[in-house]
Amino acid sequence: MVRMRGVRKAFGPRVILEGLDLDVGAGEKVALIGPSGSGKTTILRLLIGLTEPDAGTIEIDGQYLWHSSRGGTLERADEAHARQVRRCVGMVFQQFNLFPHMTALQNVHEPMEQVLRLKRPEAKERARALLARVGLGEHVDKRPSQLSGGQQQRVAIARSLGLQPKLMLFDEVTSALDPELVGEVLGVLRELAHETDMTMLIVTHEIRFAADIADRVLVFDAGRVVEDGSPEIVLKDPSHPRTRQFLRAILER
Numbered sequence: 352m353v354r355m356r357g358v359r360k361a362f363g364p365r366v367i368l369e370g371l372d373l374d375v376g377a378g379e380k381v382a383l384i385g386p387s388g389s390g391k392t393t394i395l396r397l398l399i400g401l402t403e404p405d406a407g408t409i410e411i412d413g414q415y416l417w418h419s420s421r422g423g424t425l426e427r428a429d430e431a432h433a434r435q436v437r438r439c440v441g442m443v444f445q446q447f448n449l450f451p452h453m454t455a456l457q458n459v460h461e462p463m464e465q466v467l468r469l470k471r472p473e474a475k476e477r478a479r480a481l482l483a484r485v486g487l488g489e490h491v492d493k494r495p496s497q498l499s500g501g502q503q504q505r506v507a508i509a510r511s512l513g514l515q516p517k518l519m520l521f522d523e524v525t526s527a528l529d530p531e532l533v534g535e536v537l538g539v540l541r542e543l544a545h546e547t548d549m550t551m552l553i554v555t556h557e558i559r560f561a562a563d564i565a566d567r568v569l570v571f572d573a574g575r576v577v578e579d580g581s582p583e584i585v586l587k588d589p590s591h592p593r594t595r596q597f598l599r600a601i602l603e604r
């Protein structure tokens with residue numbers, strides 16, 4: 352589902368990713384963890400097309416978004432093709448980015464009409480079902496300001512699911528929430544991980560949660576993958592002393 356080869360990204364003189372190779376198989380649930388600033392968000396933004404690489408190849412579901420030829424020239428997919436590729440990718444951010452003047456239902460059904468060209472009654476029906484699935488069946492007519500942070504984040508997840516992505520990217524989706532609201536959002540992610548065949552890439556600091564739902568854990572450090580394996584191995588017996596230190600620091604928080 353994801354193939355990255357030799358991906359480089361710098362912001363000014365600061366190199367964030369250098370020669371990154373990453374493969375994620377269809378249906379895999381992968382947790383990305385690593386110290387702050389190690390480049391995790393940058394990877395997700397590259398995959399959804401919000402950030403452009405300096406070099407490398409990025410393919411989603413066998414179709415390329417960016418391609419570096421042997422000579423090193425970076426080619427971008429043409430806009431129509433790129434749009435089609437990006438359409439199979441959904442992303443949920445730390446901030447919910449809901450439209451404040453719309454109800455939960457409108458926030459979910461309007462993108463389906465615009466992007467998938469569904470007729471309003473069908474989009475609304477699907478939106479209601481999705482909101483019920485994330486436990487918000489009773490709240491469809493509320494605006495974001497009438498919902499808690501955890502509820503707003505669940506609306507954002509329903510909105511992304513409405514666009515039927517094959518690949519879902521979650522970027523620290525519980526970081527902006529009060530601690531007592533974290534569990535309800537992680538519960539939705541857990542259900543999606545266990546009950547759907549969507550490919551999921553989850554950036555999280557919730558290590559125990561990652562261990563519970565991920566097939567595979569990748570640890571990034573300074574833009575490189577330093578650990579890649581099953582949660583049992585990576586989280587209990589990491590090979591790098593820096594990873595051990597990092598995991599201990601998180602678990603002791």
Ligand SMILES: Nc1ncnc2c1ncn2[C@@H]1O[C@H](COP(=O)(O)OP(=O)(O)OP(=O)(O)O)[C@@H](O)[C@H]1O
Pocket residue numbers: 362367385386387388389390391392393394
């Ligand atoms: N648009 C930008 N312009 C300049 N620097 C940027 C930009 N986006 C990211 N960076 C820098 O790139 C580095 C990697 O950022 P990134 O957000 O990918 O890290 P991260 O691993 O997701 O960190 P965190 O866990 O804190 O979210 C950081 O030092 C960040 O300040």
